[in-house]
Amino acid sequence: MKKQLLVAIALAALTPAALAQTGNSRPQPVVQPHVIPLPADKPYPGTMQLRVDATDVARGIFRVRQTIPVARPGKLTLLYPEWLPGKHAPRGAIAEMAGFKPSAGGKPLAWTRQPTDVYAFDVDVPAGVKSIDVAFDFLSPTRTSEGRVVVTPAMMNLQWEQVSLYPAGYFTRQIPVQLEVTLPDGWTGVAALDGLKISGNRYSYAPTNYETLVDSPMFAGRHFRKWDLGHNVTLNVVADEAQYLDARPDHIARHAALVSETVALFGSRPFDRYEFLLALTDELGGIGLEHHRSSENSRKPDYFTKWDDNDSIRGLLPHELVHSWNGKYRRPDKLWTPDFRTPMQGNLLWVYEGQTSYWDLVLAGRSGMQSKEMILGEWATHAGFYSVQPGREWRAVEDTTLDPVIAARKPKPFASWSRGEDYYNEGSLVWLEADMLIRGATNHTRSLDDFARAFFGGRDGDWGQNSYNFDDVVAALNAVHPHDWAGFLRDRFQKPERLAPLGGIERAGYRLVWRDAPNIFDRDRMAQARNLDLTHSLGMTIDKDGIASAVLWNGPAFRADIVNGSKIVAVDGTSYRRERLEAAIRAATDGKTPVRLLVERGGRYRQIDIAYHGGLRWPHLEKVGDGPDWFDRLLAPRRRL
Structure with a gap:
């Protein structure tokens, strides 16, 4: 006891100074002050001017000139967009930005990049300056090893978050911006922005806000064609070669039916107009990305010219269109952020992406974009995979909603054990089960269609955002059909599950079987x-x-x-x-x-x-017994053109 007391006294005497003399060096952390203003919901004083020269197709370089009004001298923090909607992760292409040069009245301004946030640039604004000019180049990848290729000799994909900065301290919806972009001679560009004026190869738009600008990318190309699909929706297509724009009337009719069936499902349109942007290409990097009044899509060049061979790839446009309702208008509250620096939380992506993955198949079937056989084949493939995926034993679907941040879609050594973004496809199977549960319990008088109309519908033409949480989803499901929906969703999405998600398939009167030929x-x-x-x-x-x-x-x-x-x-x-x-x-x-x-x-x-x-x-799906085919009912058109 006496020995222990002496040891305690000796240790107590070892002050930090004494330890520094008698033991190893032990530094203290340098406190990093918070130096970036938090976003405030107040108007920005003035309208930014953004000018993009996109004519350097040979080298894929976008030359950016930006004029930014300033209210006072001192430090101005400019941010490059980092957390990007639709990507659910910090994917801003900051590494491709080069040649950053701020100036005022033709004189260079001093600047530093914040070492604790490399997306933030502090610019010293002198007294008397009312606006500053910023110049930089965006060096787009010229090969896939450098990133996604966005410029080819025949087309380009302009995403404004890659070629612009915005001032910190404001909600992005409060920052006015006016865009002007110069395209290569003879090219046509399309973006869901208002007030377009064309002078030669220069496109200029009316002022909008920075949030809307980032949500309104452009596709441009040498070979272009567009079709009116009704409901103020347009299909805009660029292609590697003009021959790939040869769509038959039946092809366009099915796209028009897709729009009609989607509007019939939700009962309203959360946009005043909508632009499908579709690239038919082997050269431009692949993409499928949702926006409120448009979507970025790419498919094989022969999407139209070999229509009968491309049934399996025609689910992309239905998916991105549904996102205008599910994801853009109705959005999980933690996925809505006031700027592009605030981190997003994707815990409800099993609604945002999972239910969208359900409706893209249903609407593809109702519109004729895809065959029933193809749709059942896709569900069979997903059900078969999840029946053997070992990662489901330890990782819940909701945890995979963090995968865009964790893995950024990089290849994994044993993905079946680590899991990936399974909230898409497993989410589709769970929402199939929810639909079939409602149909079975109500003798087919109610369905998930009723949930979609009530939950995702709104005022026609309202393209704002209406956020929701878990309890809102549960309440809306209970309004359609009372059930323990909170327990249903928690069991299937928030807990690891060893059993395959086959409930919807079985409630529909089918079963998962195995054959020696692929579906x-x-x-x-x-x-x-x-x-x-x-x-x-x-x-x-x-x-x-x-x-x-x-x-x-x-x-x-x-x-x-x-x-x-x-x-x-x-x-x-x-x-x-x-x-x-x-x-x-x-x-x-x-x-x-x-x-x-x-x-x-x-x-x-x-x-x-x-x-x-x-x-x-x-894996295949096989009908059980001679009863009614619930998949036929599910995929039957709701509105015929």
Whole structure:
């Protein structure tokens, strides 16, 4: 006891100064003051002028000139947009910004970048200055290894958040801005901005606010065509070559039916006009991004010219259109932010994206954009995957809503274990279950259609934002059909779940089954990607060169130490071909023969015998019994043109 007391006294005597002399050095943190003004809901004094020269197509450089009014001398903090709506994450392209030069009256101004927020630039404004000029270049990627390509010899995608700054301290909806953009000669540009005036190749728009500007990107191109789809909705298409703009009247009629069916579902339009921006291209980087009065979309060049071969890829435009109601007009309260610096919280993305992923299939079916067989094939593919996805054991769907921030959609070593943005597809299956539960309990007199109209509908032409929370969703569902919706949603979205989300499929009178040939959705997506999806047999996907990817955690390939990047060189001693591998899997169903592979990784070769005898397996949905087909009822058109 005496010894312990002496030790305590000795330790107490060791002050920080004494420790510095007798022990290791121990620094104290430097306190970083809060130096960026928080956004306030007050008008900004003056209108910014934004001028973008987009004519340097050969090098993909956008040259930006911006005039920003100032109210007083001293430090002005300018922000480059960081947290971007629709991307649900801090994805601002700050690394591609170069040559930042502020000035006033032709004289350079001193500036510094804030080291604790690299998106913030502090500019010293002298006394007597009423506005400053800012110049910089946006160096868009010229190859995919640098990022998404947004400029090609035939088209471009102008996203204004990449080519502009805004002053800190204000809600972005309170910052007026007037845009002028110069396009290459002979090009046509489209953006959902008002007051357009065209002089030669110069496009200028009436003043708007910065929030609306960022939400109104432009597609521009050498080869352009547009169609009126009714309801003040226009389909604007740019293509790599003019031949790809050859759409048949039936193709356009189905897009028009999509608009009519969507308006019929929600009962109102949260826009005064809407512009589909569609690029048909192999060169521009792929995109599917929602906005309130427009959407950015890209598909294969032969979207129209090989229409019958492209059923599987026609769900994008329905998805982005639905977002005008679900995501832009009605928005989770933690996903709405007053500026592009405030972090977003995506905990309700299983409504925002999950229910949109449900309606995009339903509306594609009702409008004829996609066939019933393709829609059921897609649900079968998702249901089959979640029936074997091990990551569902530890990670709830709601936790995957953080994946845009955690992973930024980068490739993962074993994605089936870590999970990804599963709130899209698993969300679609859960909302299918909610719909079928309501239909079954009300003898088909009520459905999720009633929820959609009540919850996402509003005043016609209102393109503001109306935020909601979890309790609002529960209350709206209970108004359609009383049920323990809070428990239903928490069980399926907020808790890890080992059972596959098959409730909606089963309530619709179908079941998940396995066959030795792919469903139509799997068949078409493998053809598009030029790969072979063997998730449900060998537990991996193989690309056209025999290289493994998406290895299923604890599947046969995983247990054979095959990882992403491993290359299958030979099957049963003969060079790899898809048909040979499929034949080897069939031969192994005798219960004795292994699937024998020669695998190379990093210059090392291994002979592998995989003891798998279950044959080729792909998921399908199969109707049970002779009762009414609830999927036929679900996908039946609500309004015919």
